[in-house]
Amino acid sequence: MILAEFDYVRPAGLDEALALLSGTRGAKALAGGQSLLPDLRSGADRAGLLVDIRRLAELRGIGRTTDGTRLRIGALTTLAELATDPLVLAEAPELAAAARANGDPQVRNLGTIGGNLLAAGRATDLPVAALAADAVAELAGPDGRSTVPAEELAAGPAPAGSVLTALLVPAAGPAAAFEKTADRATRYPVCATAVRITPGGPRIAVTGATSRALRLRGVEDRLRGGPYGTDAVLAAFRAEPRELFVPGRGTSAEYLGHLVGVLTARALHRAEQALAR
Structure with a gap:
């Protein structure tokens, strides 16, 4: 099928993206697009506005939280980056393995961890690793920042108008x-x-x-x-x-x-x- 008509905008920062997503009827965030674009093409989903968040640097990067007890993995981290990052391989190997098992190289190079975690209706690989790791999702929305256990995120959709900014994963070592x-x-x-x-x-x-x-x-x-x-x-x-x-x-x-x-x-x-x- 041919994609239905929609508007497109690339915000300069996260605050602008949140304003568009919460203030525009039918707005959806576009990151890797591995689930959203096929659904728009097939008619399984609809969007009046695509808010392209792919270039928001604040949603990228892998490191430790300030207290050193958890990894902070930006939501725009690709599956390919997650699969090969030395810190993830050492401290959260189940997430790296889940990313490696996901699709093919093209999918892993485009797909993001945020999209994989939020792929409603699809049995994707990262949510199960996030649950076993007792991870927490970091969200930004019109009412500010919040955190949600990965288990709660797997049970239902993220709040409307919000953006998954990062996954916080307790460091476990190789076990x-x-x-x-x-x-x-x-x-x-x-x-x-x-x-x-x-x-x-x-x-x-x-x-x-x-x-x-x-x-x-x-x-x-x-x-x-x-x-x-x-x-x-x-x-x-x-x-x-x-x-x-x-x-x-x-x-x-x-x-x-x-x-x-x-x-x-x-x-x-x-x-x-x-x-x-």
Whole structure:
């Protein structure tokens, strides 16, 4: 289909972008455009105004927060940059692995972490890694700055007129991993899992096999204190209600429940190995 008509503006700063997004009916932010433009072309979405935020320097960059306990990853950081950044590889390896698993090189060079986290209706890879990392989204909107847990962001859309400015990720070192089985045609996950091993026990999140990215606290509780062997992990997943796993694309809930258990056991094993080095 041909794109419907819309207006376009490139604001000089974030405040101007926020004013346009909150004050213009049908305004949408344009960053990587990997989800928005195909949806506009297909008619799945509409926009009266595209606010191009791609050149806003304040939304770029990867570093540490002032207290040094978290990484601050700008929302316009591309998936390719996230996948190869030395600080992310050392302190949040599940995010780097999720970025590497996303699409192909063209997608990773254009797609941004903000767009990936906010891709409503799509089982993208970064939200599950953000949940396992216990990350926090930093938002700017007409009422000022705020933070929202990544888990809350995964449950619903960001507030209207707001812009995701950064992802704040607790530094974990190597004790984290990501695993995925991808749909061959779309590269979206049939099932993906991300884990972090913390002093309080594992954090485990899944997507693709479920209706949205979810922390599996029941599985976490059953595995608290270990062991993280395959048999123990599969038993923990078998105790989850089957209706948690959403069948589709030729898969059954039973198959998905087993697959996510296998991937989680593999991810936990890799995280343990990295921790032991």
